[in-house]
Amino acid sequence: MLEVDRAQVMAYRIAVQGLHREEKDAAKLAVFDLGVQDSSRDTAVHALVARLAAPITGEAFTQDERFALVWSHRGAQHFHRREDLPELTRSLVPIDEADAMARMGWNRKMVEAAAIPAVETLFIAARAMRKAIPKPTSKGDASTAVTKLIPEGLTYYCRGCQVVHILEQLFRVSSLHGGIRLEPDATPAVLAPLEGRKPVSTKPDLAAATAVVRRYLHVNGPGTRGDAAGFAGTTAGTVKHTWPDDLAEVRVEGKPAFLPQERVSELENPPEPDLVRLLPSWDPLLQARDRAILVPDRARQKEVWRMLGNPGVVLADGEIAGIWRAKAVGRKRLDFDISPFEALPPAARAAAGDEAERIATARGFAEVRVTWS
Template sequence: METISRAQVLAMRWHVQQVDREPGATDCDLLDYGVQDTGPDGAPWALQIRGVDRSDDALAVAWTIRGAPHYYRRADLAQVAVAASPLSPEDAGKRIYDASKKFKDAGTDPLEAMAELSVEMRKIVTTPTVKGEMSRKLTSVLPDHFLRYCKPCDAIHPYENSFRLAAIQAGLELQPHTSPPILQRIKGLRPNHFRHLGAEAAERFDVIRNYLRFYGAATPKQVSEYLDAPVRDIKAHWPTDVVDVLVDGQTRSALAGTLQVLTDPPEPSGLRLVGPYDPLLQARDRELLMPDAARRKATWPVLGRPGVIFSAAEPIGTWRPAKAGKKLNITVELWAKTNRAINAAIEEQAARLARFRGLDLGTVTPR
């Protein structure tokens, strides 16, 4: 069994996630899997640091994995809807959390209930519709087992994750940069309504394969945590073209076709200010990425995640932005002493972020 070091895994991820590219690219492989659009900079910044500077109509936003908004190529949305579907009724039940119990208590299969929900959502959104209005209209037409009392809102409305996961099945996308979210029909897309499940996804969009493709090697448990899917379903649909490798003393699977780049990745280079929800930070082996427990706690707090500074695939500290008028100030916390080259690269990337936000760079201050 091949033994893969932590450094090899991080270098492989840096390369296959295309973080090592310079500006000028027009596409990004991660769009096959979706780039999460959470936080003030979100997916556009994640694409920017991978050399892609675009936010045109060729890209679209949809609620998919874990109910989070993700960017995709608009041309791929029909295949994404299939890939984002549950693998089974049991998987559907797990992905919708507490809504599942209410469906089961009513004698309703979670997958059938989700399909019913997507049909009703499709009926409502004939023109761009604000999420709250959609929720209000759904509440008036859905049976009680679809609804819950929400204490923060002091209102009754559909379960949140059910609502989110059904949207793309209803052929609905999100208008970018809208808060509250505005949903609209995807032009030319026939709704999937959960007819085709995730197991039928094309290989390029398969959510299990893509975890292995972009994170190098993993266990079924790690993939299940990433997808919020049952381990049993992940194991049942585990790719057959995998090989076992040993990573940090743990047996994992790697796609046979990626073994070469995993064992001999290109030497990583470059420095990036990575956003709090960047794909580099989405792997479920946080102990491998950051062996130090205190650093993990600071990187993934319950509230208010910072961004992470990566230098040549290695996390070296955190960063937090603060707008002051027309300037962007950035506070950095470095975990070890750095040299002039790294400090200059941090300044350069901070200026890049400021330009991205349409601001001037103010101060870059160590904490």
């Protein structure tokens, strides 16, 4: 059995996720096999800046018709290849009640109180979304329209808006089943019907769900059932039913973990991760659930993964070596504040400055200022 340490795992993930910057076409990046999470801070564009050899602009990517922005894994918004959406949607159909309830996330207690089975709840909301959103609609208006079509128990009073809304997590996890996408670059959020959407399907697809687990173990492996469940937003017990049968067991720091069999040689001999990248919060590299592999020090884990407002991270020579934040100053300048965990050599600092310039260019800023904390 192959035994590896965390440095070898990091080198494997850096390579398989395209951080050596050898690919010019975003659609060919392995990270899109799972989707690339996005936020109002252009995190998906930043993730591509770190990976693509060719220059990229935010507008060019978000307007690329090969991709769609949807709420998918864990109810978080991700960019996916459009051609992958049918299988993705099937993979998100709960296989049983426990799976459905787990996907309700922080709304679980409210769904339980509604006394409607979680699977039924999901598709009540999905059908309501399909009916209520026949054209591009602001999120607020869409929520109001959907709320009128669902049982009262699946709604809540929002103090900020001072109106009654559909439960937020339910709104998100039901949207793709209802054939709904998000408009890129829209603030506030705008929802729209997916082009060529199919009727709502309630039939679980174990093969599609298994493919998600396998892709997770490819991109963020080696990993465990618990790791894959955490990414998908379900339970380890559910993943027992969708666990691929062509995995190789390896040991990471003495603990068992799994990887697709054909990837073992890549784990055994990954290329040297001698590179510097500024990765955004929610970057695919940070989506692995074994955070102790990514950042062994618990105090530093708290700096990287916060309750609110996660920073970006500095990747240097195979390690997460610090954090960074950026702030627009007017329309021309983007200011970066970089805080390394330990002193970085001059060459790494210079490379980080170059990465800041790439991000600024992608976001349309002509000037960059970098400060080191």
